[in-house]
Amino acid sequence: MQAAALGVVVLIALAAGGVGLARVAARQGLWADTVEVTVGFPEVHDVSPGTPVRIRGVDAGQVVAIEYPDHDGDGANVTLRLRVEGKYAGRLYADAAAQIHSTGLLGAKVIAVTPGTPAAGPLQDGRLRATEAPDLAQAAAKLGAAAGKIGDVADEAKQFVKDVRGGNGTLGRLVKDDDLYQDIKGLTTDARQMVRRGDQALGKVDGKVQDVQRFVDDGRETLRSVRQGTDAIQRMPIIRGYVEDATAALVRPSCRREAVTYSTADIFEPGTAILTDAGRDHLAFVVNWLKGVQNDKAELAVAAVCDPNDPSQTAASAAELTRKQSEAVTEYLKARGVYKIGWWSRRKVATVGLGFGPSPVVEKQPVPPSYVQVVLFTPQS
Incomplete structure (x- = not known):
């Protein structure tokens, strides 16, 4: 009985040790699907293999190797090899950056990674851009x-x-000059008299201003009536298909708005609505993004804006150019089936050419002077 009891205790201890080792191994990412990326720094004080890697402050991997530079000239960097869990590696983009941070009272190091933005495209060569930490x-x-x-x-x-x-x-x-005080006092008296005369003149002008204000109010009422009539015409069943309403297409307060913006020069030949090979590569990213959205209520809008300081365009040519550019992007996306949802459902796609602009939407992020924007609107309950 004693031997049996001792055997049970040994088995329990071995099982507990195995569970502990499994958890440590899982925490170290030994069994997880991982991807290796690199980043170079001029100096890596107190960084060693095992240093945590965090993406947006979330533990996502660790440093697995440190490689000393092969020369000591300009641009020599110490290369850090980072093992990142696969579920986070897919969220690293071409403009992702890494920085060495100090944490805690003892100054422990951590590699902080900023994932970048989807508009920059996927991370191609597995090389992160290094940014310098603040020097206290x-x-x-x-x-x-x-x-x-x-x-x-x-x-x-x-x-x-x-x-x-x-x-x-x-x-x-x-x-300390008394004469100066007397001069200033007299000047103040003269200024008061001038102000009094100015008040009298303003009283006369005020009546004229009221007449002008009444004229402006009448004009506003007239413009409001004209606008109501225009809006009514745009809503007519036949005509509304031929009238482009930029505000209705791009401003949807009841929907979540997600947008990808490209400079016109990155996807079109200069001054045209002809897609380049590089432009098709950029739009391929948009195609993959939109095909992953399965909400059949979501709608698309493609808008184009021309730089108002472009000397080669007039207001009329800019309006036509941006309309054709938005249509070219829309046709590219439709040809790749992003508007299809299942066998029968189709996602609504609106195209808007804004000419010299401005856009009816205030962008949270800076946009290029000339750009094309693909916007996904998802209704929120």
């Missing part, structure tokens, strides 16, 4: 220099006040 020593030095300058200014101000009190310099003499 440099910041302290700048603060010290600023404090020294403030001290110099304070000394100059103190000397200036002393000179004024002693009557030294031009300002000191002016402060």
Whole structure:
């Protein structure tokens, strides 16, 4: 019985140890689907194999190797090889960047990765861009220099006040000159009389302004009536298919808005609506994105804007050019079936050429002067 009990205890201990080893191995990513990426830094103080890698602050992998540069000239970098879990590696884009951060009171290191934006396209060569972490020593030095300058200014101000009190310099003499006080007093009296006369003149002008205001109000009422009539015409069953309403197509408060924006120069030949090979490569990313959206209520809009400072375009030519560019992108996407949902359902696609603009939407991120934007609107319950 004692031997049997001892055997059970040994088996339990071995099982607990195995579970613990399995958890440690899982935490180290030994059995997970991983991808290796690299990044180079001029210096990697206190970074070693096993240093955590975090994407948006979430543990996503670790440093597996550190390679010393093969030369010590300009541009020499220490290469860090990072093992990243596969579920996070697919979210790294071409403009992804890495930075060495210090965490905790003891200054432990961590590799912080910013994944980038989908508009930049996927990460091709597995090489992340390195960004420099804030240097506290440099910041302290700048603060010290600023404090020294403030001290110099304070000394100059103190000397200036002393000179004024002693009557030294031009300002000191002016402060103590009684004749100057009398002159300023007389000037103030004259200014008050001038202001009083100005008030009388403004009273006369005010009546004219009221007449102008009534005229403007009448004009606004007229414009409102014309707009209501125009809106009614646009909503007519036959005519609404031929009228482009940029606001209705691009402003949808009840929908979640997701957009991908490209510079016109990146996807079209200059001054045309002809897609380039590079442009088709960019739009292939959009095709993959949209095919992953299965919500049959979601709708698309393609909008194009021309740089208002482009000397080669007039307002009319810019309107036609942007209309053709948005149609070219729409036809490319339709040809690849992004508007199909199942056998019968079709996703609605709106094309908008804004000419010189402006767009009815205030963009949260900066956009190029001339751009094409693919927008996905998903209704929210």
